[in-house]
Amino acid sequence: MGSTEEEYDFIVVGAGPSGSVLASGLARSAQKPSVLLLEAGGDNKNAEYLVPADRFALAFSQPSLNWGYKTAPQKHLKGQQIDYSRGKGLGGSTAINFSCWIVGADEDFNEWARKVDDTAWEWKEVKERFKRIVTYHTEIPEEHRKFIEPKVEDHGVNGPLHLTYADTWEKGVGDVFVAAEEVGLGTVKDVNSGKPIGMGMGATCMYKGVRTTAASFLEDVPPNLTIKTHSPIAKVMLSSSKVATGIQTIDGRTYHAKKEVVLSAGALNTPQILMLSGIGPSDELAKHKIPVLHEMPEVGLNLQDHAFCGATLITKPGTEGRMVFENDADAVKAARAQHAKDKTGILNSLYCSIPMGYFQNDAIMASEEFAALDPYDQKHLKKPTVPHYEIATHVPPLYIGDYQLQPTDCYLSCLNFIMNPHGTGTVTLASSNPEDAPIIDPNFGSHPYDRRVMIEGYRKMIDLLQAPVLKKDTVKLVGLPKGMSDEEIWEYCSETMGSSWHMCSTVRMGKSGDKGACVDTDFRLNGVKGLRVVDLSVIPLLPNNHTQSIAYLVGQTAAEKMIAEYRLDK
Ligand SMILES: Cc1cc2nc3c(=O)[nH]c(=O)nc-3n(C[C@H](O)[C@H](O)[C@H](O)COP(=O)(O)OP(=O)(O)OC[C@H]3O[C@@H](n4cnc5c(N)ncnc54)[C@H](O)[C@@H]3O)c2cc1C
Secondary structure, eight states: OOOOOOEEEEEEEOOSHHHHHHHHHHHTSTTOOOEEEEOSSOOOOOGGGGOGGGTTTHHHHOGGGBOOOBOOOBGGGTTBOOBOOOBOSTTGGGGTSOOEEOOOOHHHHHHHHHHHTOGGGSHHHHHHHHHHHEEEOOOOOGGGTTTOOOOGGGSOBSOSEEEBOOSSOOTTHHHHHHHHHHTTOOBOSOTTSSOOBEEEEOEESEETTEEOOGGGGGTTOOTTEEEEOSOOEEEEEEOTTSBEEEEEETTSOEEEEEEEEEEOSHHHHHHHHHHHTTEEOHHHHHHTTOOOSEEOTTTTOOBBOOEEEEEEEEEOTTSOOHHHHHTOHHHHHHHHHHHHHHSOSGGGTTTOOOEEEEEOOHHHHTSHHHHTSOHHHHHHHTSTTOOSEEEEESOOOOOOTTOOOOTTOEEEEEEEEEOSOOOOBEEEOSOSOTTSOOEEEOOTTOSHHHHHHHHHHHHHHHHHHTOHHHHTTEEEEESOOSSSSHHHHHHHHHHHOEEOSOOBOTTOBOOTTOTTOSBOTTOBBTTOBSEEEOSGGGOSSOOSSOTHHHHHHHHHHHHHHHHHHTTTTO
């Protein structure tokens, strides 16, 4: 394909949650600027991609929706290469993600605001911005309200993204809340109130029998928003005076920006595109013979993510119904037909209620690894709403060791996630060819504090699985370390650890005077005019949540800031 002379006020690259919210927000402002949204993948408009029960399977069953990345061999995880999936197409990673909605702890946002010296990131402002993003349906089945009861006034009522709880919870889910009380972990009535400590219930990106994704922001788009799919970009074009003038696609098209180019290609591809454009660490660019147009040593550094590990309880026949259903071909066929016809049936409850709990832990705070942290960090970790680890249950049976699941088996699967990870990794270039995947090294397990959190959180997860209410139905626990010593737990986790695909912070935001920061708190790339980064690359710390909420928040914040700056609302 040849070059074009198309020109737009704003060019946004990448239609994930950040890019979709930003492009939609700019285009719908009163001044109606012309906005071009370029996305590498397709439109993802296939009803089969939106079945709620498929939320954990879609990423791995539809390769065309997934960049299919893997990490570099992980030094602290016995050389394993971990799945590092990224969504492709409208919606970005929300089109293939697991649909869990968790916003995190108020104090994490207050810390973010302090780090970048901008009150826009304080919880009291962030909470209001979340309300503008979502319509949060707070109905909970009557019998579960003793544990879970979100308040309508804490959440949005008319944002484009609909969130719900399943009308019917899977059998046995309610027992997790009883178990959490029994073992002293406790419960929380609304895990999304900014005070997440306790076992809660994650809200789900689904509504009326359909998964909801960032593509919700791209419905009924105004004529001044042009969306071009199948348009992977190769680089940003910079003038000799370091002004971003437009972008070039891999197939040779160029598009010009009258005002700004915004990169929203995610925490792996955004640093890659910057480096391919000559913006990054000079030694890294020199390796690939890319001329340095703007030296920026921290591009691609500081990669952070939440790692997890798990175990599974095999329970007595009849305690839940997943395997029995999935092994009954007629029942599956009928359920698919019913869902295709009117979006109802079991596919709206299967895998659709996931207890997610956030906890603090005395053993972690008493550990030598905690004592070795910076005192400021320790103070943050002691704040009453900041969790140290997360436990999620009723996920697919990822951790079963060498146990062979039988078609008649029942199970309760569980994961433990490291919160506040301290290890950081890198994104670097494999080559100067934009079609090559970058080299991604999250460096999991590299920090002693992270290992301590995994070990203590794992012990608590096993305590939960052995609570009296669960014991009466237990057949056996599988997918376990050989024993429960520190060494045995870490040995197991280092062989089986996974990523929750919360990669972020590779083009870090910082306050004015922060020499290493790549962008300012208004998302402008330092030292370059007309270029912003608006996606999870910029976040200066990884909040203790699941990150899609933050990606939407970043897009919404950028839209509101840019609309005010350019007076687009007048
Ligand atoms: C398997 C999986 C499960 C997850 N589960 C959850 C969950 O349950 N809950 C949760 O909160 N979070 C979850 N996440 C994480 C969440 O989806 C991400 O944090 C979030 O989508 C990141 O948003 P983003 O806008 O920064 O990037 P992305 O969503 O990755 O969007 C980036 C977009 O840019 C496009 N792009 C990249 N390069 C180019 C290029 N060169 N040219 C043009 N376009 C380009 C991509 O195709 C993509 O559409 C999950 C992620 C994955 C992969």
